[in-house]
Amino acid sequence: MGIALSTMVVSPPLPEPAVPEFDDSDVGLVRAARAGDRRACFAIWSKYAALVRRLVWRFFGPGSDYADVCQEVFLRIFKRLDELREPAALRGFVVSISLGVARNESRRRRIRAIVGLVPDEVLPAAPTLPGQDEAREAARALYRLLGSLSAEDRSLFVVRFIEKMELTEVAAAHGMSPSTAKRRLARLVARVNTRLQSNPVLMEYVGPLGQGRDL
Amino acid sequence: MKDKREESAELNCQRLGELARLVAPADAPSPSAGQWAEIEHRLDRRGPSLRRLWPALAVFAVSILCTAGYLIARRPLGYRMVDCALAADGAFATTAMHAGSIAFDDGSRMSVEKDARFRLGMLPFGHGSDIRLEEGDAHLTVAHRPGAHWSVQAGPFRIDVTGTRFGVRWSRQLGRFQVTMLEGDVLVAGGAIPPATHLRAGQTLSADLMASSFTIADAQSPSIEARPAGSVGAAFPVALTKQNSVASRGPRLAPPTTSSRKRTDIAARGEHPAAPVVEPAPGESESPRAVPVPSRPIGALPPAIQDPPLLASPTSPSPAASAKAGSLRVVFGEAGQLANGFTGETSVAGGDGTSFSTPASWNERAPLRPQAGLLCARGTVAGLVCVNENLPKMQCNWDRNWGVAIGWYARADHKAWGDSAAGAIAVEFRGRSASYRLNAHRTGDPKEKMYCIENYKSGQEVRPSMFKSECWVDKGDTLKDFQQVDLFNLLFSSGMSYVAFRYCVSGITLLP
Numbered sequence A: 001m002g003i004a005l006s007t008m009v010v011s012p013p014l015p016e017p018a019v020p021e022f023d024d025s026d027v028g029l030v031r032a033a034r035a036g037d038r039r040a041c042f043a044i045w046s047k048y049a050a051l052v053r054r055l056v057w058r059f060f061g062p063g064s065d066y067a068d069v070c071q072e073v074f075l076r077i078f079k080r081l082d083e084l085r086e087p088a089a090l091r092g093f094v095v096s097i098s099l100g101v102a103r104n105e106s107r108r109r110r111i112r113a114i115v116g117l118v119p120d121e122v123l124p125a126a127p128t129l130p131g132q133d134e135a136r137e138a139a140r141a142l143y144r145l146l147g148s149l150s151a152e153d154r155s156l157f158v159v160r161f162i163e164k165m166e167l168t169e170v171a172a173a174h175g176m177s178p179s180t181a182k183r184r185l186a187r188l189v190a191r192v193n194t195r196l197q198s199n200p201v202l203m204e205y206v207g208p209l210g211q212g213r214d215l
Numbered sequence B: 001m002k003d004k005r006e007e008s009a010e011l012n013c014q015r016l017g018e019l020a021r022l023v024a025p026a027d028a029p030s031p032s033a034g035q036w037a038e039i040e041h042r043l044d045r046r047g048p049s050l051r052r053l054w055p056a057l058a059v060f061a062v063s064i065l066c067t068a069g070y071l072i073a074r075r076p077l078g079y080r081m082v083d084c085a086l087a088a089d090g091a092f093a094t095t096a097m098h099a100g101s102i103a104f105d106d107g108s109r110m111s112v113e114k115d116a117r118f119r120l121g122m123l124p125f126g127h128g129s130d131i132r133l134e135e136g137d138a139h140l141t142v143a144h145r146p147g148a149h150w151s152v153q154a155g156p157f158r159i160d161v162t163g164t165r166f167g168v169r170w171s172r173q174l175g176r177f178q179v180t181m182l183e184g185d186v187l188v189a190g191g192a193i194p195p196a197t198h199l200r201a202g203q204t205l206s207a208d209l210m211a212s213s214f215t216i217a218d219a220q221s222p223s224i225e226a227r228p229a230g231s232v233g234a235a236f237p238v239a240l241t242k243q244n245s246v247a248s249r250g251p252r253l254a255p256p257t258t259s260s261r262k263r264t265d266i267a268a269r270g271e272h273p274a275a276p277v278v279e280p281a282p283g284e285s286e287s288p289r290a291v292p293v294p295s296r297p298i299g300a301l302p303p304a305i306q307d308p309p310l311l312a313s314p315t316s317p318s319p320a321a322s323a324k325a326g327s328l329r330v331v332f333g334e335a336g337q338l339a340n341g342f343t344g345e346t347s348v349a350g351g352d353g354t355s356f357s358t359p360a361s362w363n364e365r366a367p368l369r370p371q372a373g374l375l376c377a378r379g380t381v382a383g384l385v386c387v388n389e390n391l392p393k394m395q396c397n398w399d400r401n402w403g404v405a406i407g408w409y410a411r412a413d414h415k416a417w418g419d420s421a422a423g424a425i426a427v428e429f430r431g432r433s434a435s436y437r438l439n440a441h442r443t444g445d446p447k448e449k450m451y452c453i454e455n456y457k458s459g460q461e462v463r464p465s466m467f468k469s470e471c472w473v474d475k476g477d478t479l480k481d482f483q484q485v486d487l488f489n490l491l492f493s494s495g496m497s498y499v500a501f502r503y504c505v506s507g508i509t510l511l512p
Helices: A002-010 A026-034 A038-060 A067-079 A087-115 A133-148 A151-162 A167-173 A178-197 A200-210 B002-023 B033-045 B050-073 B260-268 B319-323
Strands: B079-082 B100-104 B109-112 B117-122 B128-141 B149-154 B157-161 B165-171 B176-183 B185-190 B193-200 B203-208 B213-218 B242-245 B346-350 B354-358 B375-381 B403-409 B424-431 B436-442 B451-453 B468-470 B475-478 B485-493 B499-511
Touching: A026 A038, A026 A087, A038 A067, A038 A087, A038 A151, A038 B033, A067 A087, A067 B033, A087 A151, A087 A167, A133 A151, A133 A178, A133 A200, A133 B002, A151 A167, A151 A178, A151 B002, A167 A178, A178 A200, A178 B002, A200 B002, B149 B165, B157 B165, B176 B185, B176 B193, B193 B203, B193 B213, B346 B354, B346 B375, B354 B403, B375 B403, B403 B499, B424 B436, B424 B485, B485 B499
Parallel strands: B128 B149
Antiparallel strands: B079 B100, B100 B109, B109 B128, B117 B128, B128 B165, B149 B157, B157 B185, B165 B176, B176 B203, B185 B193, B203 B213, B213 B242, B346 B403, B354 B375, B375 B499, B403 B485, B424 B499, B436 B451, B436 B485, B451 B468, B468 B475
């Protein structure tokens, strides 16, 4: 017994398990990140990087270089984390900032295209739909059409028709009231359809769909 | 029908959304750890946010505002210039055909005659201007404002102005400078002019740089005009433009018989006695006489004053006295005893900086013996030693180095003149052009308290009411009568520089 006791005394202490000082909920992450905990920032990034990447990808279309945009989104999130009144609404905050950064980037690209610094917005690469040339061509035409819209209209289209968000979520993501969002969406639908009429590729692709044909 | 179209449009958008989901599916590639490393690196590199910087930004903004406000307030006075051309060297000049004018924003005006050159050095905060007159004539009307400072520099001469109207002329080639006062007063300095020489309205100062001399002329002498009818003013008719020559020595800043405290007060108020002016003695020319600045070793008298013409006859009555019935001519006895009006004895006294060559053996208590009927004193007076020169708090050793005085007691017992006192007195004297002061001491008063008349002129008939306790600023109490007076003296006071003196009292006349 005495030996055992002495052994226990002289043996080195076991390393403590790495227990995070915050819980994994959005509230816990936000509080820890606000306190300057870099691990909480990493946790936020891990949790929402896929969402951000998807939003940005869908905003600009596949094939576009959006890694820098995603980085900028998270830098903006961590910088403005103090502005988040309700830590539980972190997801909406992330979506809102992602769309905002994407809109800004879209405007910048458009200006650079106008002044001739870079070619017009990079069109999406061919969709990975083997054997479906029609769909590949339609996707190119779709993002060409989205590129002709304003940044805000494009953002509304992404969250409403690609992400299939509810009206309230759309309004919250764009910092507007639901009624305003509804009016903007109505105008957006009219605008898209107007341009759709003059786009034979998309008309050919959508027309049958509009007549009830499934993809 | 309308609803169906809208529904169709909505459906088209949904189909397009589905197309987009096909090409950009939800299972986008997962972010790599390298991307987080890049984000973390940029987070570390990112500087402090504006929120953290706002105190520094606020301080910076306030300092910018303060600097801007200071720069705005520091703006000099604006002005509008007419018929003045800017020369290549930065000076302004008028042509031979046109005179020019400048209107300053504070209401001050400057008119410049033809063929003049000047520069304007505008002072910050709109305080005024340092005008440098390089050539020609200018006339200034300076609006009086608190804190304003205007000055005119012409060659070595300088005029400091607070609010006045005057003309200034400067000829660089001839070295001649002239200031004509129309309103107010100014302080002039430079060349042979002593520092802070005070010019009043109506006076004209003319200086000759080559001859190192200057004169001050009164357009009209108020003190003479104020004399009662039938007084000495009639005997010494004064022209409207009465020229007084001024010695180019130091100014007579204060009477030597005044306490140093009073002088300090005077200096602190920035008041200075008027520039010394002396009336040429009867028989001498009344035209302006410029006196050269002594530039000789101490103790050596200039030839011009080695033997001044002293032609007075002590027995012959003065023009003033002869014109008045009942006047008495004081007799100088051989031992210095007085008779015929006074019964006391003559005396001479000097300050610490005064050295006498006449009388040869000087004793302040011994009577001054007349020589050829004249009470004479001759020697040198050291210059005053001053601190804070040209400043309002200027102080000099007046109380010790006060000059020289030829005096006489009214009575042999040195008591008050009493019932036998005259109603007026006229003292005749000769000597180099300088400022002389006639003093009267009232019995019972402290030794240093005197009533005086500044710039006393030979033969000038003066009454008790003309004696003032602060005559150098034309202020103070006046004497009621001569009955309480026990001593008179005629003072040659010290100046800012060493000076030789020789003057003689040639006669004293008492009038009823």
